[in-house]
Amino acid sequence: GENVEQHPSTLSVQEGDSAVIKCTYSDSASNYFPWYKQELGKGPQLIIDIRSNVGEKKDQRIAVTLNKTAKHFSLHITETQPEDSAVYFCAASAVNNNDMRFGAGTRLTVKP
Amino acid sequence: SAVISQKPSRDICQRGTSLTIQCQVDSQVTMMFWYRQQPGQSLTLIATANQGSEATYESGFVIDKFPISRPNLTFSTLTVSNMSPEDSSIYLCSAAGTGSTGELFFGEGSRLTVL
Numbered sequence: 001g002e003n004v005e006q007h008p009s010t011l012s013v014q015e016g017d018s019a020v021i022k023c024t025y026s027d028s029a030s031n032y033f034p035w036y037k038q039e040l041g042k043g044p045q046l047i048i049d050i051r052s053n054v055g056e057k058k059d060q061r062i063a064v065t066l067n068k069t070a071k072h073f074s075l076h077i078t079e080t081q082p083e084d085s086a087v088y089f090c091a092a093s094a095v096n097n098n099d100m101r102f103g104a105g106t107r108l109t110v111k112p
Numbered sequence: 113s114a115v116i117s118q119k120p121s122r123d124i125c126q127r128g129t130s131l132t133i134q135c136q137v138d139s140q141v142t143m144m145f146w147y148r149q150q151p152g153q154s155l156t157l158i159a160t161a162n163q164g165s166e167a168t169y170e171s172g173f174v175i176d177k178f179p180i181s182r183p184n185l186t187f188s189t190l191t192v193s194n195m196s197p198e199d200s201s202i203y204l205c206s207a208a209g210t211g212s213t214g215e216l217f218f219g220e221g222s223r224l225t226v227l
Binding site: 046089100103 | 204216221
């Protein structure tokens with residue numbers, strides 16, 4: 001089955017700096033790669049996703065890149081703000097979602 | 113998107129007891145899932161809740177310990193049976209919508225502490 005690895009486990013940046021979180025996956029059949037943000041005491045919220053027919057996707061300060069050949073994808077947050085502080089999870093699955101697997105998570109801290 | 117409500121949001125339980133968590137979605141969804149998130153850890157899929165039939169369990173999870181019901185397209189329950197302290201976790205309900213393009217939505221979770 002799918003195995004998703006995520007790095008780093010913790011990341012601390014200064015407000016205004018950029019943050020990058022990287023994930024690798026093992027199953028070449030995976031074609032859907034979402035990113036979730038989980039704030040303390042809440043459920044994970046989908047913030048951006050990318051499908052295998054696209055190399056990059058951007059939504060305001062958040063962007064995701066995908067390299068299917070190397071089986072890795074990354075989350076980029078620019079101009080970070082304290083409210084970006086949370087745990088971020090990457091995931092990979094085939095579109096039917098039966099086998100969505102999550103990375104271990106990255107705890108991002110943005111220092112004011 | 114789908115709005116998912118879970119209850120209870122948290123509970124403290126005694127060893128050996130069972131607790132049922134309810135999950136309600138505000139619209140009909142194709143698929144519903146139950147995940148476990150142990151303290152400080154990632155999300156682990158427990159099972160897929162199948163409407164009108166037995167749930168499909170992942171390796172390491174069994175029906176006797178985690179019975180699941182899904183009587184219709186908007187509701188599911190997860191029971192954690194004969195609890196022990198190792199069952200202390202957040203249990204998350206999730207759903208993928210009809211005509212799904214892959215997005216998975218989560219409830220706020222049910223935080224269980226077993227003493």
